Amino acid sequence: MTATPTPRVTIKDVAARAGVSKGAVSLAFNRKPGLSEATRDRIFRAARELGWAPSPTARTLAGSRVDVVGLAVCRPARLLGLEPFYMEFISGVESVLVERSCSLLLRLVRSPEEEVGLMESWWRGRQIGGSILVDFRAGDPRPAVAERLGLPAVAVGHPSLTGGLTSVWTDDATAVTEAVRYLAALGHRRIARVGGAAALGHTSIRTTAFDEAVRGLEPAARAWQVATDFSGDAGARATRSLLAAGRGERPTAIVYDNDIMAVAGLSVAAEMGLRVPDDVSLLAWDDSQLCRLTHPTLSAMSHDVHGFGAEVARTLFGLITGGGPGSHPVPTPVLTPRGSTAPP
Amino acid sequence: MTATPTPRVTIKDVAARAGVSKGAVSLAFNRKPGLSEATRDRIFRAARELGWAPSPTARTLAGSRVDVVGLAVCRPARLLGLEPFYMEFISGVESVLVERSCSLLLRLVRSPEEEVGLMESWWRGRQIGGSILVDFRAGDPRPAVAERLGLPAVAVGHPSLTGGLTSVWTDDATAVTEAVRYLAALGHRRIARVGGAAALGHTSIRTTAFDEAVRGLEPAARAWQVATDFSGDAGARATRSLLAAGRGERPTAIVYDNDIMAVAGLSVAAEMGLRVPDDVSLLAWDDSQLCRLTHPTLSAMSHDVHGFGAEVARTLFGLITGGGPGSHPVPTPVLTPRGSTAPP
DNA sequence: GCCTCCTACTGAACCGGTAAAGTCTCTATT
DNA sequence: AATAGAGACTTTACCGGTTCAGTAGGAGGC
Numbered sequence: 001m002t003a004t005p006t007p008r009v010t011i012k013d014v015a016a017r018a019g020v021s022k023g024a025v026s027l028a029f030n031r032k033p034g035l036s037e038a039t040r041d042r043i044f045r046a047a048r049e050l051g052w053a054p055s056p057t058a059r060t061l062a063g064s065r066v067d068v069v070g071l072a073v074c075r076p077a078r079l080l081g082l083e084p085f086y087m088e089f090i091s092g093v094e095s096v097l098v099e100r101s102c103s104l105l106l107r108l109v110r111s112p113e114e115e116v117g118l119m120e121s122w123w124r125g126r127q128i129g130g131s132i133l134v135d136f137r138a139g140d141p142r143p144a145v146a147e148r149l150g151l152p153a154v155a156v157g158h159p160s161l162t163g164g165l166t167s168v169w170t171d172d173a174t175a176v177t178e179a180v181r182y183l184a185a186l187g188h189r190r191i192a193r194v195g196g197a198a199a200l201g202h203t204s205i206r207t208t209a210f211d212e213a214v215r216g217l218e219p220a221a222r223a224w225q226v227a228t229d230f231s232g233d234a235g236a237r238a239t240r241s242l243l244a245a246g247r248g249e250r251p252t253a254i255v256y257d258n259d260i261m262a263v264a265g266l267s268v269a270a271e272m273g274l275r276v277p278d279d280v281s282l283l284a285w286d287d288s289q290l291c292r293l294t295h296p297t298l299s300a301m302s303h304d305v306h307g308f309g310a311e312v313a314r315t316l317f318g319l320i321t322g323g324g325p326g327s328h329p330v331p332t333p334v335l336t337p338r339g340s341t342a343p344p
Numbered sequence: 345m346t347a348t349p350t351p352r353v354t355i356k357d358v359a360a361r362a363g364v365s366k367g368a369v370s371l372a373f374n375r376k377p378g379l380s381e382a383t384r385d386r387i388f389r390a391a392r393e394l395g396w397a398p399s400p401t402a403r404t405l406a407g408s409r410v411d412v413v414g415l416a417v418c419r420p421a422r423l424l425g426l427e428p429f430y431m432e433f434i435s436g437v438e439s440v441l442v443e444r445s446c447s448l449l450l451r452l453v454r455s456p457e458e459e460v461g462l463m464e465s466w467w468r469g470r471q472i473g474g475s476i477l478v479d480f481r482a483g484d485p486r487p488a489v490a491e492r493l494g495l496p497a498v499a500v501g502h503p504s505l506t507g508g509l510t511s512v513w514t515d516d517a518t519a520v521t522e523a524v525r526y527l528a529a530l531g532h533r534r535i536a537r538v539g540g541a542a543a544l545g546h547t548s549i550r551t552t553a554f555d556e557a558v559r560g561l562e563p564a565a566r567a568w569q570v571a572t573d574f575s576g577d578a579g580a581r582a583t584r585s586l587l588a589a590g591r592g593e594r595p596t597a598i599v600y601d602n603d604i605m606a607v608a609g610l611s612v613a614a615e616m617g618l619r620v621p622d623d624v625s626l627l628a629w630d631d632s633q634l635c636r637l638t639h640p641t642l643s644a645m646s647h648d649v650h651g652f653g654a655e656v657a658r659t660l661f662g663l664i665t666g667g668g669p670g671s672h673p674v675p676t677p678v679l680t681p682r683g684s685t686a687p688p
Numbered sequence: 689g690c691c692t693c694c695t696a697c698t699g700a701a702c703c704g705g706t707a708a709a710g711t712c713t714c715t716a717t718t
Numbered sequence: 719a720a721t722a723g724a725g726a727c728t729t730t731a732c733c734g735g736t737t738c739a740g741t742a743g744g745a746g747g748c
Contacts, residue, residue: 008468010734021698026736034696055469058734060401061703068449080431082633087424087431094452103471105412106450108438124352125399126704127447232637260637263607267639289426293576293604295611354704365728370706378726402704405733470734 009050018046029054066129069097069316070122072107072115074135079231080108082260084288085305092309093132100317102129112137116145123151130154130320132312136161136201154316159327161201166325168312172202173209175301175333176255179283180213182335183253184221187343188281192224192251194238194261203227206257224251228261235261239268243280252344253281259290262298266340277342287336296339303333353394362390373398410473413441413660414466416451416459418479423575424452426604428632429649436653437476444661446473456481460489467495474498474664476656480505480545498660500652503671505545510669512656516546517553519645519677520599523627524557526679527597531687532625533565536595538582538605542571550601568595572605579605583612587624596688597625603634606642610684621686631680640683647677 015025020039027035028043035043047053060066071093073086080086090104097104105128109115119142122128130152133142143163146153155162158169176193183191193210196203207225214223224242228234235256243250256262262284269276276282276296284291287302311330319325359366364383371379372387379387391397404410415437417430424430434448441448449472453459463486466472474496477486487507490497499506502513520537527535537554540547551569558567568586572578579600587594600606606628613620620626620640628635631646655674663669 024697036696053465053469055734057401057404057470061405062736063703080435082428083431084426087427090450091424091452098451103449103451105447106434107442107447108435121397125397126401232633236637260634263634264637267637270639289576290607293580293608293611295614368727380726399704406706407733
């Protein structure tokens with residue numbers, strides 16, 4: 001991209017107008033001591049009159065802060081568009097960034113390797129001051145890379161997955177347990193779960209928790225679990241195969257790992273002539289607006305995704321400004337019963 | 345954000361290792377003439393061995409390109425999360441940016457004024473090399489601002505809305521007409537439309553086109569149009585009030601301005617005991633995966649949103665690299681009939 | 689009245705590149 | 719043999735800030 005001949009106003013112009021040196025202007029704008037109130041005022045007035053603001057680029061180069069945080073997301077584009085989660089997460093992150101006049105550098109990547117490379121080049125090129133890492137897998141390479149680079153990074157995921165990185169996480173295990181208990185309390189004994197991508201760490205946490213929760217029930221409950229790719233199509237396929245069995249054989253309740261798959265499940269049930277919730281109960285996850293737009297409405301494990309994103313951003317700032325590492329749980333998803341769940 | 349003591353490798357190190365001057369390295373990496381093949385090779389080898397890549401920040405400051413494209417989106421966060429459109433659009437944009445190793449700077453803003461301010465500060469601070477502008481309104485201030493700043497900008501919207509900016513657009517009027525013709529051909533004579541935000545330019549284009557399309561039909565067709573905020577809730581409310589009238593009075597077909605509202609409409613119909621498509625036909629817009637996940641599946645005006653985003657990015661690059669302004673229509677949305685439309 | 693210490697500010701170096709002008713060497717021309 | 723010109727680099731001056739070592743001037747101490 002080529003430059004355009006826009007007449008730029010720089011720190012030098014401001015300094016000249018205020019009758020001081022560049023250095024003084026810099027001191028003023030960084031709220032550092034060593035200037036009299038009068039001079040400070042004069043500088044700010046001059047800046048205001050000229051409509052000047054320090055150039056982030058020059059600031060970065062000069063070795064101070066970098067007002068950008070990175071976020072790479074590694075999921076197929078088509079799925080992302082549908083996952084209400086991400087946009088809402090991003091908007092939560094943004095809400096905090098804006099207060100600090102920071103920006104979000106977003107990139108969709110196709111593989112974890114690409115993401116690692118991107119982080120490295122972003123960081124080494126001083127493009128970002130810190131990064132948000134999502135979708136952890138077992139043996140994820142990113143904690144080691146962040147460590148090696150000294151890149152301030154906040155991991156979204158359970159501490160057991162994020163290898164010592166500062167993390168922000170929801171207690172998926174407890175949430176899954178709660179979901180199962182709720183269905184069990186309604187009287188369900190054959191409970192299935194349509195999970196997300198098997199490779200993702202939080203999926204396996206949920207899988208394990210589901211297994212245990214169901215095993216702990218009396219009278220002996222039976223569990224089915226299916227892994228998908230989070231897409232509606234996969235959710236539909238999984239539901240279809242779960243419900244294909246005969247009346248006394250198939251599950252009477254299904255828990256989904258996101259909203260889209262639950263919506264798909266709802267439509268599969270209808271297509272198979274099964275009534276929800278009379279013949280089968282469905283329970284969604286995340287609880288975007290979508291859950292209230294179906295008929296029947298979808299019961300869901302709800303989540304303040306926006307707040308989640310905000311907390312992640314706040315944690316990242318804490319880290320960047322010298323805070324120590326830590327583990328930040330955010331509230332466990334909470335059950336919101338609606339029309340898609342009932343006794344079997 | 346504070347700097348960290350990472351040992352950085354700079355152009356100087358590469359120059360030293362290759363036994364040349366900084367200038368030579370710069371020439372090599374910018375593919376400029378004036379270097380022998382041998383030297384060029386030596387430089388690239390040295391760079392590779394040191395794992396060096398030019399710092400975008402320094403490049404920007406030195407006055408050449410800016411490898412970042414800005415996108416500000418002005419819609420409530422909660423809605424954005426649900427609009428499959430944006431994430432898919434963004435992923436399309438990204439797909440082109442990546443090829444040019446460009447990044448996307450994303451910001452959610454709360455008002456058009458904030459967006460204008462942001463563009464100005466991004467551009468003046470050399471944070472972006474160009475910008476993508478979406479959601480045009482009547483009398484939108486952005487074309488004038490882009491013009492004044494000399495900011496390369498691509499507008500997403502019909503040329504009549506985008507005040508002389510280079511624009512990429514779909515022919516909404518034709519698509520609306522086609523939608524109406526299709527429904528009319530099925531035999532519908534009472535056709536309603538649940539539109540998007542009235543303030544947006546493309547909404548009024550669709551509104552006008554709808555009016556005309558319906559007026560042109562014989563025997564005299566009747567039209568209802570409602571404006572919403574694109575949210576599912578609003579779509580549900582609109583549908584409810586449209587369908588509240590008696591059997592012979594209410595519309596027999598409803599066209600929606602996005603997917604979410606159509607899904608909401610579907611559930612309202614069910615809740616009111618109306619069968620789709622027997623009692624009422626529904627037609628969605630944009631056609632995300634969502635339309636295939638409902639029961640019945642939703643007929644829709646389909647759109648290659650990903651490709652749309654890609655075309656926008658390509659157009660922006662054209663503009664930045666000196667291309668003249670222009671108007672780039674992308675294919676008109678095309679009707680995809682599914683299970684939600686039938687003769688009345 | 690001299691020395692010291694502060695305060696308020698200046699000047700210059702530097703961040704990591706780009707770009708334009710300058711230098712040196714070698715070949716081709718007359 | 720002298721000269722011009724091209725090719726291959728190097729030198730140097732920025733870009734727009736930050737930072738740090740100075741320094742001028744005034745207050746305070748003795």
